[in-house]
Amino acid sequence: GAGVSQSPRYKVAKRGQDVALRCDPISGHVSLFWYQQALGQGPEFLTYFQNEAQLDKSGLPSDRFFAERPEGSVSTLKIQRTQQEDSAVYLCASSPDRGVFGYTFGSGTRLTVV
Amino acid sequence: QQQVKQSPQSLIVQKGGISIINCAYENTAFDYFPWYQQFPGKGPALLIAIRPDVSEKKEGRFTISFNKSAKQFSLHIMDSQPGDSATYFCAARRRDAGNMLTFGGGTRLMVKP
Numbered sequence: 001g002a003g004v005s006q007s008p009r010y011k012v013a014k015r016g017q018d019v020a021l022r023c024d025p026i027s028g029h030v031s032l033f034w035y036q037q038a039l040g041q042g043p044e045f046l047t048y049f050q051n052e053a054q055l056d057k058s059g060l061p062s063d064r065f066f067a068e069r070p071e072g073s074v075s076t077l078k079i080q081r082t083q084q085e086d087s088a089v090y091l092c093a094s095s096p097d098r099g100v101f102g103y104t105f106g107s108g109t110r111l112t113v114v
Numbered sequence: 115q116q117q118v119k120q121s122p123q124s125l126i127v128q129k130g131g132i133s134i135i136n137c138a139y140e141n142t143a144f145d146y147f148p149w150y151q152q153f154p155g156k157g158p159a160l161l162i163a164i165r166p167d168v169s170e171k172k173e174g175r176f177t178i179s180f181n182k183s184a185k186q187f188s189l190h191i192m193d194s195q196p197g198d199s200a201t202y203f204c205a206a207r208r209r210d211a212g213n214m215l216t217f218g219g220g221t222r223l224m225v226k227p
Contacts, residue, residue, distance in 0.1 A: 031213060040220070045214050048212050103148070
């Protein structure tokens with residue numbers, strides 16, 4: 001596709017509910033990143049894939065957060081037993097090659113936990 | 115620990131004026147410094163970027179100044195326009211961490227007509 005596509009754009013979840021956020025990267029992009037952006041703050045790194053391999057998950061806040069990219073293209077970020085502090089915009093970005101800086105962000109999914 | 119510190123948090127500039135946003139970093143492993151522009155409801159979009167072996171880079175109305183010894187860099191927006199009103203983020207990349215970016219806290223810029 002022309003850009004990074006994320007769905008849904010908005011998600012309201014009741015506390016304790018599980019959610020799944022989808023990211024469709026730019027076709028052919030090797031690297032995929034997830035960031036969390038709290039209101040009024042800069043994005044913070046969550047996790048990074050190179051193709052289907054999750055090479056860094058050091059930014060995931062807790063074991064309730066899980067990400068996968070099974071075929072090296074679409075990625076899903078799953079949050080189990082959501083809590084109010086999980087409310088944020090979740091941004092996905094893709095990049096064509098590890099050695100090339102061509103980061104493109106999607107518009108994000110705004111998650112509100114009530 | 116906040117590795118990239120950005121200031122000011124907000125900035126109001128008259129149309130035609132110069133907007134200046136400053137960032138400082140701590141980790142000498144950072145090797146690439148991009149600036150992003152973000153409009154409400156959108157993801158950050160790359161504006162301009164610089165490598166630490168260059169002291170200045172200019173693209174149109176946007177200029178990055180980089181001071182490697184001070185570990186500081188800044189964005190200058192010349193002839194600021196109302197359409198430049200957005201939130202700006204500086205960032206720093208660690209190539210040894212798979213191109214992971216560390217972002218500053220953001221500056222909300224408002225350009226008054």
